[in-house]
Amino acid sequence: MSFAIQPGERPAQAIARAAARDIDQCQQALARIADDTEKNVHGVRKRIKRLRALLRLARFSIATDDYKKANSALRDASRLLATARETAVRKRGLELMLRALPQENEAFTRTLRQVIVGPAPVATPGASSSVPDDETVQRARQHFATAAAVFATLGDVHGKWSVVRPGFRRSYALGRQFMRQSLQDTSTHAFHEWRKWVKYQWHQVELLTPVWPEELGLRCTVLKRLADVLGDEHDLADLREHLLSASIPLEFAGDLEQLLAALDVRRAELRRDALRIGTRLFAEKPAAFEGRVARYYRAYAGEDHNAVSLPDDR
Numbered sequence: 001m002s003f004a005i006q007p008g009e010r011p012a013q014a015i016a017r018a019a020a021r022d023i024d025q026c027q028q029a030l031a032r033i034a035d036d037t038e039k040n041v042h043g044v045r046k047r048i049k050r051l052r053a054l055l056r057l058a059r060f061s062i063a064t065d066d067y068k069k070a071n072s073a074l075r076d077a078s079r080l081l082a083t084a085r086e087t088a089v090r091k092r093g094l095e096l097m098l099r100a101l102p103q104e105n106e107a108f109t110r111t112l113r114q115v116i117v118g119p120a121p122v123a124t125p126g127a128s129s130s131v132p133d134d135e136t137v138q139r140a141r142q143h144f145a146t147a148a149a150v151f152a153t154l155g156d157v158h159g160k161w162s163v164v165r166p167g168f169r170r171s172y173a174l175g176r177q178f179m180r181q182s183l184q185d186t187s188t189h190a191f192h193e194w195r196k197w198v199k200y201q202w203h204q205v206e207l208l209t210p211v212w213p214e215e216l217g218l219r220c221t222v223l224k225r226l227a228d229v230l231g232d233e234h235d236l237a238d239l240r241e242h243l244l245s246a247s248i249p250l251e252f253a254g255d256l257e258q259l260l261a262a263l264d265v266r267r268a269e270l271r272r273d274a275l276r277i278g279t280r281l282f283a284e285k286p287a288a289f290e291g292r293v294a295r296y297y298r299a300y301a302g303e304d305h306n307a308v309s310l311p312d313d314r
Contacts, residue, residue: 003050004210011164011297012061012157014207015054019151022047023144026077030137030144037131038088041081044140048078051147053203057167061157062150070150077143080136086238090116093239100262101255108255115246116239160301161294168293171200173286179278182271188237191271194278195230202227208293211300216293219281226277233270236263 003021005014026047029040052074059067094116098109132140157163178194202223209216240263248256284292 004207010160012154015058016151016154018207019051019054022051023148026144027141030141033137034131041085045078045081045085048074049199050203053200056171056200057164057204058154060166061163066150070147073143073146077140080140081132089235090239090242093235097259097263101258105255108252111252161297168204169286169290171197171204172289175201176282179282183275191230192234195234198223198230199227212296222281226274229270229274233267236267
């Protein structure tokens with residue numbers, strides 16, 4: 001069944017169903033993590049981001065202690081699997097940036113790859129030096145079970161749009177706030193925070209897309225694009241920090257400086273692209289945006305048309 005809300009479903013029911021489906025898929029991926037570590041870890045961490053977006057959408061319909069419990073469980077599960085994923089991301093980022101250099105210094109390239117990836121593992125088909133151990137996997141599975149129990153309580157929540165209104169408006173408002181901050185503050189922190197709330201809103205809109213596919217489907221596509229641009233910028237920022245903290249021989253100082261310069265140019269391009277897209281996506285004030293989507297939902301849900309408030313023309 002699709003992640004998105006289904007005909008006849010209340011928003012809380014849709015969240016509970018979608019969360020149960022994603023958590024089950026995470027548990028299956030953890031069970032076969034040694035088969036393809038990078039693919040399975042990537043899939044689990046992607047679903048964790050979607051689960052955290054759903055949790056924030058319903059946060060004001062969940063008891064505070066339960067919300068904190070589920071949020072901590074998902075955050076801790078992601079952290080347990082972070083190392084394997086971050087190494088793969090840095091490796092790909094490094095390869096892309098090395099291609100941007102005017103000429104390749106093979107000794108420097110070889111050194112950097114060892115710094116980022118570490119020593120080459122013994123060649124064993126299907127094996128990976130970054131496979132999480134059994135204890136780590138079991139702890140992650142327990143965290144997902146904790147989150148699943150909290151999401152399951154939403155199946156009994158009977159409200160409609162009121163259940164998700166404050167969470168939906170808050171996610172948009174924080175995305176808008178951090179975008180405006182990023183326009184003034186070029187620090188990595190501002191863009192990182194913006195990226196998180198863009199991803200949350202992307203997945204929340206993804207859930208609600210059927211209420212008006214032509215409009216929200218397009219918004220979902222553009223939010224994903226923005227999330228990808230901000231994600232690439234974040235990965236390059238992480239790579240830059242890792243390179244600066246690494247022990248690279250002085251003989252490669254010039255090569256490193258050249259690589260960092262190319263990396264900074266690329267990050268600046270990505271930030272410009274993100275702000276160009278974001279200023280359009282977040283042009284509306286939070287109350288206006290949430291109210292507009294609320295009217296789409298009510299029309300989709302077939303509520304009494306006399307109860308659907310339309311803005312006047314003044």
